[in-house]
Every structure is written in structure tokens, then in C-alpha cells.
Amino acid sequence: MMTDPSPVSAPQAPSAPDLLAVSGLRVEIPTRHARLVAVDDVSFTIRAGEVLGVVGESGAGKTIMGAAIMGLLEPPGRIAAGSIHFDDRRIDTLPYEAMRRIRGRDISMVFQDPLTSLNPLYTVGRQLTETIRTHTDLSESAARDRAVGLLQEVGIPAADRRIDHYPHQFSGGMRQRVVIALALCVNPRLVIADEPTTALDVSIQAQIIAVLKRLCRDHGAAVMLITHDMGVIAETADRVAVMYAGRIAEIGPVRDVIKRPRHPYTVGLMGSIPAIGHDTDQLTQIDGSMPRLTEIPTGCAFHPRCPYIRDRCRRDRPELLPVGASQAACWRHVPGFDEGPAHA
């Protein structure tokens, strides 16, 4: 397995140090019949205060990657290779208790479904204060004051009264605001938001994204925003990583990736979104669907769906290579690609 020793860097990025550095990460899920590879040789970095979008179809390994960074992979899933560094400290090998102290305080998470993310039997105030008090020395009343402040920040009206309400007394959108408040209540430096708006009504998705973005900026937190919505990425992220079948297909500054997608899969993703990609009159669609983990093709995993397929794509797996301002894993950008025959 080839790992990229030097973390991916974008030329015009600010000179902030790397907050999170994932290198050659491989997550395996052993099953009865085979050992599935959910995340395969993934490397990327997130700088302090940066918003990295991670986009891809469901099953591309986005969520499992998030869980791996949090140290919350569900058994039998496990990290088989690679490393994760947070603030120059290796965290993927930390014992459970040490990693627990990092969770919530340094890295926190926003889950997909606000309806199920909160414990139904406790008030939101209790869930906030217990998180605050787990990671700080604040007294019960100080923690409560902070909780009220956070609820106000995320835009919950009458926060001093609502704090004593149970989750079921909030609407879905309000609950996701509570979840965001919970994720940010100890000022973490990285927030992993896993499809934070997918379960919500379309009309309030933009509001929640705005709240998330504003709060993370105010609290100085970097964001890893996992989504399958290219539109959200375009509006929110600084850089974007496109995932396909457990690997990064393309990564780069969001403007470059959208304006000039280098990987055929990214091109397809852009083409399927109105008003973001090219000025075409019709939406394009990628034929076929992403392979299941049990049947990932040899060579480039995208080759069965790729319009530019060559022999080499079936045979050899492409690594990420710099193309313009971004990096793409596609043989098309390797010199001599077009000389090969299309069919054997």
C-alpha cells in the first residue's frame, strides 16, 4: 500500500498549522465471508479553523471515517493501517480513557438525526451541563449559565426556560440546534458534522447549516462536514474531499473542484446538481451505482461507470496526484493516458 508521506496541501491556503492529519487510513470490517475495506488508504489534513467538506454517496465510507477519527468505530470494525494525528499527537492508538478526554473537548461530533441523538429521558439542560462538567471544572450553576448562553447562541428562544424541557418538546430543527450547542459546549477545535441536515425538513436545512457555520467560526472550531449534498459544500466549505468506494477520488479547494473537477466522478457529481456546475441546460447523470463494499472492482473503483475508461483503469489503482490546485486519483491526468487502447 502506498501512502502519501507529505500531507495534502493546497497552494493558496493560509499558513495555519495542521489540526488533524489523517494518513494512509484503512478501516476494515471483518465479516463471515470476507474482510470488507470501508476506508482505504485515505490521507488528508484539516487546518485550524478550516471547513473541510467530505462528499460522496452513502456507503462511500464517510461516516465510518468520522467514527474512526472519533475513536468510536463499532466492533468488529477496526483501523487496520495508517495513523491519525490531532494537534501533532497521535490519537488512533490512544487508550480508551485518554481518547474519551479528547472526545467532546477537542473533537466533537454532530449526528445525522436530531430526533434520536438526544437522550429522551433527560432535559436538554442536564445533557448540556453534564457534558460541560465532564470536561471542565465549572460548578453546576456556572455550567448551567454557560448552557443557557449556548442555547441562546444557537438561536433557541426563551433559552432560560427551554433549558428545562425534554427533547421531545422540541421540533426537529430546534433539536439539531441543541445538538450543535452540545457539540460546541466545551469549545472543541474540530467538529465532525455527519450529514447534519439530511434528516431535517428542506426548508430549515439552510438555517441549521448557517447556525453550524456561525458557531464554529465564533468558537474557532474547524469543521469536517460530511454530506452528500454538493450544494451545501459549495456554500460552506473551504476545501472538499470527494469520496468514492472508501477512497478519496479528488481533494482540493472548493472553488477549484467545483469550477474544474478533475475526476470523472466529481464531474458527474457536479453535473447532477443544478446551477453549480457547468452552464449546461440539462442535468447529467452517472450511469450505474456505487459498488457495494463486497464487490469493489479492481483497478480504479470507478472504472465500470467511467466514460474515459482505458485498460490501465481496470488493472491499476490510481493514487492521488496534483492536478492544478487540487489532487485527483485518475489515470487521465498521467501523461500518456490517451495513447492506450480503449479495449483489449
Add this chain to the structure above:
Amino acid sequence: MHSPAAPPPSASRLNHVAAAVRRARDSDLMYAFLRSPITVAAFLATVTFVLAAAFAPWVTPHNPFDLASLNLLDAFLPPVWEPYGDPRFLLGTDDQGRDILSTIIYGARISLFVGFASVLFAMVVGVTLGLISGYVGGWIDAVIMRIADVQLSFPAILIALLIDGVARGVLPRDVHDDLALYVLVFAIGVSGWVQYARTVRGSTMVERNKEYVQAARIIGIPPMLIMLRHVLPNVTGPVLVIATIHLAIAIITEATLSFLGVGVPPTQPSLGTLIRIGNDFLFSGEWWITVFPGIALATLVLAVNLLGDWLRDALNPKLR
């Protein structure tokens, strides 16, 4: 189009069978089965019990109910490995000189008969009521489910006891003794129908609203037929699981009732009756009269329980 080398029909059928066997072997169910040695052992134990019970007259070393062959001089003989053990009686004899091993096999025959019969009875009643309840709905559903609720809040053993008690009150003594076995089947069956009915009702209600059932209704296929053809196959798995676990419960219930003296008549002793008889000699040192039927009963129930547990897990991995 026909292929040049079309196999003869019989061969193609054979291929079908072979394919089915291969599918079965490769299926998750079979995989899970063979991966669990305990389950295989439980299966073998259950099969052994069933076969021995079914062919009791041929496999028992003695006929414990042939009065002519009994000799009171053989009474209270301990198992062969104890002092005074008699090689003719492997597990010893009881107070009337009956071979314990033989009475156990005959007892298992009664226990298994009552077990299977009452499970079948409960299954038929429960599935039928569940189908009707789920498909027809309305007040019929309400009544059936209310009865189920009330019954479910009482332990099965109590209901079986009560039915048996009523039967004693209603039937004359000699008639009751003749019918005791069937009264028992009825009592245990009635006490167990609710689980089937609830499960089947749930699936039926889901299935009823599916489009193909609606379509079948619109073109006038009788509801009965729809239920039998489309709804029933969908509940086979859960019903099978319930039935297996219920079999263990039914065998225990029968044994318990017989132990309490309200089950099968002493002339047809089940495992429970044998334990009851042996219980009288516990204090005089003849432990084997009780212990061996007890071990047999526990082994049988454990084997069936293991099968049921495994089946439930294999059919519904989420529950594991």
C-alpha cells in the same frame, strides 16, 4: 431455442435438487447451524429423543407396562454401577420393579406427544385468530386482542391448571381419566395461543395494506385465499421460532402438571409423573427413581430451548 446438449428431464430435476441442497448449505441459516456445535448437539439430542420415543416398543429393553413381566423382587434395584446393581436394568428399577430406562423412554413418548400436540393446537388456534384479527380488524380484532391481553397477564401454568380443574368438575371421574391426555393438550394449547396470534396479527396488518393484496381484493379473490396464499408464508419464520420455544414450555408445563398430580393419569406416566413417583422415595435413598427421569426431562427441554434460541438468532440477527 433449445440448447444442443439439453439434459434429460430427470437429470435436470436432479440438478435442481442439487442446487437446492447447495443453496441450503451455503445459506446463512445452514452456515450458522454448522458453525455452532452446541446447536448441532442439541439437534441430535432432540432427534434421538423423538426417535426413541416414537419407536419405544422396539428400543426399550423391557416393557414396563407388561404386568406379567414385572417381578416385585426386582423392585428398588440401583443402577448397574452401584453395589447390588443388576445388569438387566441399566438405570435401576422403581418400586414396582419396572426398568427405569424403559419407563423414561415411554415417559418421553407421552411428554413429547402432549408437547407436540398442544403446540400444534395452540399454533392452529393462534394463527387462525391472528389472521382473522389482523385481516378483518374492527370489533372482532378488538375482542380477540382484549382476550389475549387479559390471558397474557396470567401465567400459562395457572390457566392450564384452571382448565384442568374445570374439566375435573365437569367430567365424571372415569371419563376424565380416559380423556386426561386430551384435556391436557387442550389446557396447554389454550394457554399458549396468544403469542402466535399477536405475531401473525402484526404481519397480517402490514401485509393487508400492500398493493398486491389490495389488488387481489379488488378482483374478488376471497379473503381466506388471500390470507392463506400471501400472508401465511410471511409469518412462517416467526411462527416456527415461537413454536420451538413453545414446545419447550409445553413439555415443562405438562411435566409440572403431572408432577402436581393433575396431569396425565398414573397408568400412562410421563416424565413428570415418573419424577412425582420417585419423589416419594427421595428420603429413603432411592434417588435414581427421580434423578434419571429428571435428567432426561432437563436434557430434552434444554435441547429444544437451544434449538429455539439458535433459530431465533439465525432468523433475526438483530436480536442477538
Add this chain to the structure above:
Amino acid sequence: MLAFIIQRLLQSILVMLTVGLIAFGLFRYVGDPISNLVGQETSLAERDALRERLGLNDPFFVQFARFAANAAQGEFGYSYRHRRPVEDVIAERLPATMELSLVAALLALAVGVPMGIYTGLHRYGVISRAFLTVSLVGISIPTFLIGILLILLFGVELRWLPTFGRGEVVHLGWWSTGFLTTSGLQALIMPSITLALFQMTLIMRLVRSEMLEVLRTDYIKFARARGLTNRTVHFGHALKNTLVPVITITGLQLGSIIAFAIITESVFQWPGMGLMFIQAINDVDIPVMAAYLCLIGFVFVVINLVVDMLYYLVDPRLRVDRAVAAGHPG
């Protein structure tokens, strides 16, 4: 809250009426109450007079109403066998069963719940697997057999514990207790273990499966992602969420302990209501059967009611104030 209680009360009354109807049906139509009360030599005329005096010729509902009214006051007529009022027989037997059931219930809870939590949290641990295997064996050995084996071991072989009866009892008013004497406490050991064992395994398996279910939920994952300690996640968040189903089923299980006492009491000749019921079935002593049925029904109804109330306390979703529940648009 009030509406909730009233609704549950009405339901309970309905259940009691159903049970009462069955009991009355037994009482009135199984066997002939008259021939069970009088001797062979009583003339037909005398029988008819008695029939009339006891109101057995009244319309069905009048008789049922009378039965229900009497039953509500604890009067169930005369036992055919004991020739005494049924309520006296029951009052005499009640303490024995109640004390046995109470000890067994506490034992089952005290052992079953922690074992369930442990096996739920340490799913793949060696001890958990051992517990589960043992519990399956426990479920597979019928209660009466466990009792017999205990008697054989501790009563006959080792001679440590008494094998039948309650030992010495102390009378406190009409209540007789075995808690206050050594022999009473010794006599309690084997029967209560026998009675508790089956419920214990059920409770353990129930708590375990609920625990596994809850540990899979998003809010537990989120609680971990917030960096809460394992202790808080397991006992603060997971355990509390398993309480609702556990309370329900455990409540019902505790009710069935009283019914299962029938078996234990028979094995240990424990002079309680269960033994009385078995004798009544053998003697076709219908009034005793009917009374026992009503009493057990009553116990179950009360337990159900208590369970519902506990539910209400544990789960805030049931305490919904509708005005607030509507919430605000996000």
C-alpha cells in the same frame, strides 16, 4: 395525570369483572353447588328450598351482581372441603405465600438485574457467556425439579436445611410470619431460591437484551462522542432507558411469582395458597378455586396499575404537556 389514572383504573375494573365472570361461571355452573353443600340423604324438597334461599334461581345477572358484591367484600362462600368460609381459609394461607413470594422476588431482582446489566455491557466476555449458558440451563430445568434436586442435596444428603413446611411461625394478629425464628428463616431458604431461579434468569435475559438494544441507539453514540465517562453512559444514560421495558415485564414477572408459588409450595409442602389451590383442584372445591382466581387476578391488576404509574414517573414523554409538545418551528 388524572385522566391517565382514571383510564387505567377503568381498565383494571374491566379486567377484574372479566376474571370475576369466569370465577362466577366456575362457581355456579361447574358441578352443583347444592349437592356439594348437603349430604346424600337430603330430600329434593329440602334441596329446592336451599336453592331458593341461596338465590340460585335468580336471573344470571342478579346472581353475578351478588357474587361480585360479595367478592368485593372478600366473601366467597363456603369451602366444600374445609366446611369453613373460603376467606378464612385464604387468610390463614396468605401470609405463607406472601412471605415466600416477597423473598423470592427480592432475590430474583437483586441477582437478575445486575447480571443482566453485566452481560449486556460485556457482551463478548467469558463471564457473560457463562452466565448466559447457565441461564439457559436454568430455564430448561422445571421449577419442581430444581426443588427436588435441592432437597436431595441439602436436605437428604447434607442434612443442612429443612425440606418441608415453614418451620416455627410467630403470630402477629392474623398474620403468621416465619421471619422471626431461626427455623422459619431456614425453612425459607430452599423454597425461595427454587421460586426465584426461573424469574431470575428471565429478568437477566430481559435486562441484557434491553441493554443491548439501548446501547445501539444514536443517543448513546452521541453521549460517547461527547466524551462522557463509560460510567455515565452506561448507568446514567443506558440503564435509565432500559428501565421502562424492564419495569413492565419485571412487574408482570413478580406477579407470576405468586402464581408459580403453586409449584414450589407443592414440592416443599409449604402451607400457602398455592398448595391450597392444588388441593382444591383435586377435590373440585370450586369456591376455593374461584376465590383464588379472583385474588390472583386482583394481585395482577394492582401490579399492572403500579407498573403504569412507575412508567409515568420514569418516562417524561408520557408526561407531555401538549401545549409545549407542539414546540416551535425550527
